[in-house]
Amino acid sequence: MTNIHIASATAPVNIATLKYWGKRDKVLNLPTNSSISVTLSQTDLRTLTSAATSPTFTSNKLWLNGEEHPFNDARSVQVLTHLKELRKKLELENPALPKFSEWYLHIVSENNFPTAAGLASSAAGLAALVVSIAKLYQLPQSYSELSVIARMGSGSACRSLFGGYVAWEMGQLQDGSDSKAVEIAPMEHWPQMKALILVVSADKKDTPSTSGMQLTVQTSELFKQRVDVVVPKRFKEMTQSILDKNFAKFAELTMKDSNSFHATCLDSFPPIFYMNDTSKKIIKLCHHINTYYNETIVAYTFDAGPNAVLYYLQKNETKLFNIIYKLFEKLPGWKSDRANYKQFLDQYTKLDKSVLNILDNFNDIYKGCSRVIDTQVGPGPQSTNECLINKENGLPK
Amino acid sequence: MTNIHIASATAPVNIATLKYWGKRDKVLNLPTNSSISVTLSQTDLRTLTSAATSPTFTSNKLWLNGEEHPFNDARSVQVLTHLKELRKKLELENPALPKFSEWYLHIVSENNFPTAAGLASSAAGLAALVVSIAKLYQLPQSYSELSVIARMGSGSACRSLFGGYVAWEMGQLQDGSDSKAVEIAPMEHWPQMKALILVVSADKKDTPSTSGMQLTVQTSELFKQRVDVVVPKRFKEMTQSILDKNFAKFAELTMKDSNSFHATCLDSFPPIFYMNDTSKKIIKLCHHINTYYNETIVAYTFDAGPNAVLYYLQKNETKLFNIIYKLFEKLPGWKSDRANYKQFLDQYTKLDKSVLNILDNFNDIYKGCSRVIDTQVGPGPQSTNECLINKENGLPK
The missing domain is CATH 3.30.70.890 (GHMP kinase, C-terminal domain)
Incomplete structure (x- = not known):
């Protein structure tokens, strides 16, 4: 196989200081209140995700920390659907682009911290998933816009789209398009x-x-x-x-x-x-x-x-x-x-x-x-050259 | 000594089912909300208190579970003052009555359950104190009226003036005279x-x-x-x-x-x-x-x-x-x-x-x-012939 496209990114864990607890919409993960978090250093806690796509792939596949997992749950499908829609727009604007929106994805994801630690890793995981696919798809959306998609996968994941001090504004709209993460202040504002x-x-x-x-x-x-x-x-x-x-x-x-x-x-x-x-x-x-x-x-x-x-x-x-x-x-x-x-x-x-x-x-x-x-405190998602997917076969290295 | 007058009574423990938590007046023990409790059987949990008075006593004295305790704390003084005022009224109405209101009190009190159990015994204790003194003083007041005095000693004590199912109505008045216990239903209403x-x-x-x-x-x-x-x-x-x-x-x-x-x-x-x-x-x-x-x-x-x-x-x-x-x-x-x-x-x-x-x-x-x-579930305070005070010297038996 040669026609495999891959992009990799890392995303941080965030720990809320003003808690998210309560959904006003279960499907869209819309919260009953706004929340605030501090993003932690990726030296200690991060998810690294590589996303690959190819016309040769026969289904969406996901490997987490070395084990293959099902990748057809409603939340994942929702996230992928939104990312593919954004890619589709680009492809319609520029027909020269390869048709990634029609191809399956392989995702390989690894945490640098022990799962046994019992730390909620879903925020970092969903953020890394969204950022790596957005990078693969070369999406022009801002991280705040992408946070709306990450939120659908796991509410608090939207806050892992930024470093430093982050607010998740609960928003008012029924479609959740204004329920997104924004940076209160970057890590450099209060690095101590x-x-x-x-x-x-x-x-x-x-x-x-x-x-x-x-x-x-x-x-x-x-x-x-x-x-x-x-x-x-x-x-x-x-x-x-x-x-x-x-x-x-x-x-x-x-x-x-x-x-x-x-x-x-x-x-x-x-x-x-x-x-x-x-x-x-x-x-x-x-x-x-x-x-x-x-x-x-x-x-x-x-x-x-x-x-x-x-x-x-x-x-x-x-x-x-x-x-x-x-x-x-x-x-x-x-x-x-x-x-x-x-x-x-x-x-x-x-x-x-x-x-x-x-x-x-x-x-x-x-x-x-x-x-x-x-x-x-640490920075937001990072692009990386580290790659977890074998370019030759599209499978985990 | 011969001129010693003694009366004894028992009072029950009550356990709130709608909790008292918060005072709107610390001195008078006025609560921020009404509460409800179930009175428990005195076979298992009760305070027995004997109250004695005599012109020969030289100070107020208190013995709890076999040990003498100080009896001059603000709460006790407040309770005694109110009971003596009620006695004083009777004495003014009927000058033939002995002047109990001018004499000191000896109180001897015992629980029938281990203190080590960590059960709040202050409710039963204050209720038994008030009822035994009211009996000694032959006060005509109802148990609801007496509960107002017990409340000043320990808030939840007011609920131990009744058996069965008891409400402590928070009241509205500043002097606390309407913050009292009332019976919702006697034990016999729901004895199961x-x-x-x-x-x-x-x-x-x-x-x-x-x-x-x-x-x-x-x-x-x-x-x-x-x-x-x-x-x-x-x-x-x-x-x-x-x-x-x-x-x-x-x-x-x-x-x-x-x-x-x-x-x-x-x-x-x-x-x-x-x-x-x-x-x-x-x-x-x-x-x-x-x-x-x-x-x-x-x-x-x-x-x-x-x-x-x-x-x-x-x-x-x-x-x-x-x-x-x-x-x-x-x-x-x-x-x-x-x-x-x-x-x-x-x-x-x-x-x-x-x-x-x-x-x-x-x-x-x-x-x-x-x-x-x-x-x-059990009944309210009981008069008893059991007596913890020696009639000869006014001291604990």
């Missing part, structure tokens, strides 16, 4: 933002987020207050805190919104629990740390699972890690090239007795966790 | 109501409920919706479900209100957690049981701590205990005179494999609990 993910061991599978959010919309009597009153106000305040680089405000809103989201889950019927006792200990620890330093230096946030994501500024890393690294040093995932971790242990012994006493209460907190991911 | 308390082991002390509710009032952005919209509607519906003896409705509202209350705790800042992973497992178990029987046969509710109170009807005891007794049989607290517990184990082996598989997931749930209390 760091993230430490504490992967918490879970007994068993959580309620899937799609069915969970439907249950909340249908049964929580506090939910309407959240989406109608609480989140719209918080959206403005959080956007401003990012523009102002006001970490204390950003952190407070992030923590409050995580709690508010989990409160509406608990108010669902039957109630939904994503956080466990270890998650709660991490919350208490963060409040102890902020109280001890008499300054908000760390924020926690929890998605639809027990894992904690801590946000903090580079300038406060020593203050935070004096405590956090001491408590979690036994976990895997700390970066081998960060020889300076040891400094935090030296500092620890110099802390007040008052905080040492408090933190003794948390000395077994690491036992409820399986690993850490030490990362930071 | 049973309660099983699963005492859950707690790591450490919870946030005290007084400071916890203040934090929620001040910081939770969902709380206003709960007290302004959710609870008033639920109050009417739950009252009706009791009058109608509609267990399925009563149970659903009870479970939803427990979840709603804990949701506003989680939405507080910093968040408050009263339920732990064992509490959540009990919630899930109850939903599994109701789903399995395709009928709502059990309701859970959690106060400001991890203990579960399960409500169910006598007629469904076999259905419930086939599962519950099997899972919790190793715990202490099952009644020695209930030889029929064994029947439930025999039934268990006849259950569907489907439910056996589900329940295998809960086979270690008892490890997070320390005991059970197997009880039921």
Whole structure:
């Protein structure tokens, strides 16, 4: 085979600081509220996707992390249909273009982080899928326009179309064409933002987020207050805190919104629990740390699972890690090239007795966790020459 | 000493099914919403209080469960002042009465359940205090009027002035004189109501409920919706479900209100957690049981701590205990005179494999609990001849 066209791209994970929870349209993934996220560094967390098309392919095929998966679910079909429509327009305008819109696709996708980490990888995956195909199809659409398509595949995926600080504007239109991601500020605006993910061991599978959010919309009597009153106000305040680089405000809103989201889950019927006792200990620890330093230096946030994501500024890393690294040093995932971790242990012994006493209460907190991911704010999707598809046969390398 | 007057009374524990959480007046214990509770049997849970007065006493004294305690805190003083004022009126009307209102009090109080159970005993304690003193003083006031005084000592104590099904009407007046308990229905209206308390082991002390509710009032952005919209509607519906003896409705509202209350705790800042992973497992178990029987046969509710109170009807005891007794049989607290517990184990082996598989997931749930209390709906305060005070010296027997 020679007539194989391939394009590759990477896309990042994003972690919401103002949570998306609730769909007003299930098919189009239209949310009940706008949300905000921080895009994380692709050095630590990214999906790499290669998309190939050829008149010789006999069906759409998908390989994820080395295994072939079905590629005919409604969400994928919807995404591919929209991308092919955009390609079709180009082909109609320029008949010299090859008829990619009529050919099948082969998609090969790999994450650079362990699936076992339990991190929602669908956002990065859908974003990389859309960007790699858009690149293959040479689509002229902006990333905000492409985010509308990624959103149909997985709601929060739309936010992975940008780096830095990202808003997903819920939009008003019935067709969802105004429900898209926009950049609040690029990574370079506030590059000091760091993230430490504490992967918490879970007994068993959580309620899937799609069915969970439907249950909340249908049964929580506090939910309407959240989406109608609480989140719209918080959206403005959080956007401003990012523009102002006001970490204390950003952190407070992030923590409050995580709690508010989990409160509406608990108010669902039957109630939904994503956080466990270890998650709660991490919350208490963060409040102890902020109280001890008499300054908000760390924020926690929890998605639809027990894992904690801590946000903090580079300038406060020593203050935070004096405590956090001491408590979690036994976990895997700390970066081998960060020889300076040891400094935090030296500092620890110099802390007040008052905080040492408090933190003794948390000395077994690491036992409820399986690993850490030490990362930071990062850029949006990247084009790459790395390729996962064999040019000769269109199959995974 | 001969001039010692003594009266004794018992009062029950009550467990709210529509929760009291939030004060609109801290001094008077005026709530932000009306609440509903079921009074539990005093065979299993009661406070017995003897109140004595004598011109020879030199100060107010209080003994709780065999230990002397200070008796000059603001709440106790407030309660005593109000009771003495009512006595004073009687003495003014009838100068032949001894001047109890000018004499000190000795109070001796004992619970018939282990303090270690972690059950809030303050409601029964304050109710027994008020009723025993009212009896000693021969006050003509109704129990609803006395509940206003008990409320000042401990908000939920007002509901322990009645048996059966009790409402605490929040009232509107600034002086709190209309914030009182009323009987929705006596025990005899719906005597089939049973309660099983699963005492859950707690790591450490919870946030005290007084400071916890203040934090929620001040910081939770969902709380206003709960007290302004959710609870008033639920109050009417739950009252009706009791009058109608509609267990399925009563149970659903009870479970939803427990979840709603804990949701506003989680939405507080910093968040408050009263339920732990064992509490959540009990919630899930109850939903599994109701789903399995395709009928709502059990309701859970959690106060400001991890203990579960399960409500169910006598007629469904076999259905419930086939599962519950099997899972919790190793715990202490099952009644020695209930030889029929064994029947439930025999039934268990006849259950569907489907439910056996589900329940295998809960086979270690008892490890997070320390005991059970197997009880039921009960009557209000009782006068008693049992006396804890020595008539000769006015001290504890």
